[in-house]
Amino acid sequence: MILAKTGNEALAFAMKQINPDVVAAYPITPSTEIVQIFSSYVADGLVDTEFVAVESEHSAMSACIAAAASGARAMTATSSQGLALMHEMLFIASGLRLPIVLCVVNRSLSSPLNIHCDHTDSLASRDSGWIQIFCEDAQEAYDSLICAVKIAESIFLPVMVTIDGFIISHCLQKIDVLSDEEVRSFVGEYKPNYNLLDVDNPITLGPACLPDSFFEHKRAQAEGMYQALAVIEKVFKEYEKRFARQLSILEEYQTADAEVGILCMGSTAGTAKVAVDNLRKKGHKVGLFKLRIFRPIAVKYLQRALKNIKILGILERMEGLSAFGGPLFNEVRSVLYDETKRPIVISYVYGLGGREITPEEIEEVFLELISLKNKRRKKIEKFRYINVR
């Protein structure tokens, strides 16, 4: 069924069809609408969800953790400062291996204050043990959220699904939705690992683990992330098989014969596809790589895809403040380190605080990369910025 939905509406609609047991949430721009719309589904009796209006995002994640540990399927949504306030609880959710699903509508972090899109919020949560799925548009977000529930509950890791604030969250788009029955049969029933409310089988959850045992717990948790990519692959394939919709881990656009590439995440991929088309018409062999899964790192996918690229520009919607580029640049570059044939990799920071990016600007980046591709890699300035005065 085709519906007109904004990104936020699409995520709220997917949540309705998933029908989670508990949603605990606190509003923050630009994600507010997701839980606002969802709360009206609750009020209208369209879902069986217990909706908990909490006093902060820290409490929202805490309530989701308690619900998930008690055997409930728990979801929430947030942005920016809200995700930052959840930070402490993100680690607890993943450490307890609770498959909570979180919609993140990407927005910059203060200071200075800004409500618009960049990826600083979710990228700053990169080491919290959550799977991160970035989406280009509302359709991808809708499909990814449904898959996220299944991924989370298959590997017992929490998953965040992100869309770009305002650009996707507030723009109306045609999306093709599944029926409630199709979604519910796909996600199935949540079968928890343990249940805190089972008084006949008492457990201690999140005990104090001293130097003699903490390390083993972290190693076990890391194993979950090592195995996660195979699980994501399996769930995406099953989704494609059942509903004929392709979801990729690393989408490639016009890369078969490309020498010059750009890699990015989120809505900018759509803009970059226009730039690729324009340059292809002029005979330039350029291509786009859209990375969908940021956690875990899709090592094999990146190595395979970037094998024949001579020079790669990484469009990063975050200033890493490391004096050596942001996390996307550093991690993708690190993945290529062991390869004998590896591209020159250049960081392009763009779009901070919602600064618009146009196909023309991306075309300029491609042309700049073409002009640099035969230079000695050591001599090239690696840290570049798009459209900053």
Place this chain on the structure above:
Amino acid sequence: MADKENKKECAIVSWQELQCGALVKDLKRIKENKTGAWRSMRPVFYKEKCINCYRCWMFCPDSAIKIENDKVVGIDYDYCKGCGICAQECPKKVQAIVMVKEEK
């Protein structure tokens, strides 16, 4: 000696053998861990004043109020951390639980 045994038990558990999600299903060791030692204030229970309203039992976060034959009989000092909630919740007219400074 107990400490040595404890260390041995942990040393043989590899990460592959752990329960997924930092949980403990075998509560034997948890029970052996007497957390009451952290206490700085101690609740003292006066049985003759108690009216068995169970408010202390309901509010105690550590299940440290002992009940026998439907009567409150005292406090489990092995686990009581001395938070004082029981004394606070004991009705003002009754005052069957009073907090005193813990002395070692």
